């Protein structure tokens with residue numbers, strides 16, 4: 001019997017609804033498997049915690065989390081309570097960095113039972129490999145002449161060879177097991193230091209993978225291609241910001257951002273990885289029991305995959321697709337079911 | 353009789369096909385109007401020029417262009433010949449900056465006769481106001497430890513209050529004449545200096561426009577909304593990079609990037625403005641006479657508008673829509689006509 005210790009951070013808003021839902025599904029999956037179980041330990045770290053304690057997590061929060069096998073997170077952010085850059089850098093981005101979760105993997109494909117907002121999409125099945133540790137998301141920078149007409153803010157983006165190459169190699173390795181194609185998201189026509197560097201590293205890494213086909217596409221065109229012809233993509237490697245934008249688009253073309261899953265991977269497996277869907281805390285619909293649990297459930301499948309239970313993960317995704325196909329789905333994807341009903345149906349389908 | 357001196361830079365690739373097409377249409381429009389004419393002066397500045405002269409335009413290029421009323425540009429870039437950051441910073445971005453074309457205006461709406469790739473789009477009609485002079489597009493930055501494993505590139509984004517506020521005020525003024533709504537594209541949850549500053553300036557400018565409704569949306573979600581519900585937008589104000597990405601998406605949801613028009617405005621009217629469609633030089637289809645001239649023609653309408661001939665501009669757009677509705681369109685939007693056939697039809701429809 002393999003028992004995994006999972007740290008659970010539901011976070012803000014609908015995180016508190018979809019995380020318990022996905023945990024029920026994962027427990028049911030473990031039970032079916034027989035040789036697997038999860039111990040879930042909850043941490044109440046979120047914007048309300050910040051209002052009480054002046055920080056998003058305790059000083060020893062990272063040390064505490066390091067004792068766990070993996071982290072299962074809902075969503076972070078309540079801009080009405082705490083500025084986003086405070087809440088995110090204090091929790092989500094902090095964990096990504098301190099745990100060396102340098103790769104963010106985010107698939108997008110048409111699920112059975114879902115209608116894409118695209119008129120006539122060819123079957124697409126792509127994975128965005130997002131550099132998750134640096135790039136445009138940096139705390140380096142500041143302001144000068146504050147409050148005056150001459151005020152300006154400077155923001156530094158930092159691209160290291162090490163992290164850039166790591167993300168690219170991960171993408172190439174992934175492509176080897178898939179359809180053998182990697183697209184690099186660039187913007188070297190407009191951004192004149194980081195992106196030409198990105199292109200250069202891509203050309204170098206590419207040499208080591210002569211059997212993989214490649215393309216290098218500017219982010220503006222790439223975003224448009226997600227709408228016009230997403231089926232042309234296999235693996236896409238992107239910087240932190242570009243990966244962020246592309247994966248919300250990936251959610252959109254699947255039918256809802258509420259579906260899109262994600263894994264923040266510590267590929268060295270020295271620290272826990274963190275499994276967290278693409279969607280946010282959705283304060284506008286929080287507390288009403290109508291949030292779509294599909295993204296968090298699919299994210300649970302990614303955790304199963306990473307733990308080595310790929311077959312079980314596939315069963316889980318099948319059960320989710322059976323549920324959607326039966327029309328048991330939330331309002332954001334055209335159904336009338338609530339969070340609990342979808343979750344119950346997924347568990348029933350899993351047991352079949 | 354008003355005569356305008358227009359500098360023409362067809363640039364690279366299909367620029368050389370769609371610019372002459374749009375000029376024929378604009379000349380026809382001027383003739384119909386009667387009180388208007390254009391003098392077109394061509395400049396052969398492009399990547400081939402670079403290969404011969406080692407620069408994208410002559411040293412006195414900017415000074416030369418300053419003598420003109422406006423600039424009509426096709427597309428720049430031939431990545432096989434010249435690295436994009438060299439060609440773009442040497443011509444397109446150089447002109448935008450040296451002419452103080454601080455605002456880039458880019459509409460997206462469903463045209464008659466076009467099929468959106470979206471399944472069932474509600475009628476959308478939005479305008480992206482893109483800050484066009486600074487932001488993420490900066491030449492500031494560099495590398496350290498070049499060639500070694502420790503190599504890194506640093507890129508500085510620069511956001512001044514002056515330029516940020518100018519773009520925002522332009523957006524609010526535009527919204528006043530439209531449906532009274534401005535959305536600010538932000539990413540202050542991930543980018544911790546420039547974007548919180550952007551948000552702060554937005555909140556301040558907003559105070560001066562109590563009748564305008566506003567929203568502030570992270571770029572990832574905003575990109576997804578362009579696919580899920582573009583009809584919710586009126587005016588969107590965005591940084592240089594975010595505006596770039598959103599406007600290619602705008603082209604995509606209209607049916608093709610080949611349609612999307614743009615105007616780089618020197619709003620003080622001290623220097624010429626530059627009219628240049630959103631699409632690029634499309635080397636893959638260049639030279640075959642099949643490029644879609646619609647984006648360049650619609651861009652011509654934006655030039656007419658800016659010169660004060662709004663009524664004529666509307667006639668021109670009508671003629672373009674009549675043409676598309678009659679099925680006379682290029683391959684990228686599902687037709688079989690070539691560049692010349694579309695152009696001829698627009699001119700005929702204009703004369704009706």
Ligand SMILES: CC(C)[C@H](C(=O)O)[C@@H](O)C(=O)O
Nearest residue numbers: 189190220429440444596630
């Ligand atoms: C060619 C490139 C530098 C340019 C930009 O990013 O500004 C283009 O994509 C555009 O949108 O006009």
Ligand SMILES: CC(C)[C@H](C(=O)O)[C@@H](O)C(=O)O
Nearest residue numbers: 077088092244278541542572
């Ligand atoms: C909340 C935000 C900081 C985060 C990001 O941009 O990384 C989110 O959008 C995501 O994609 O996980």
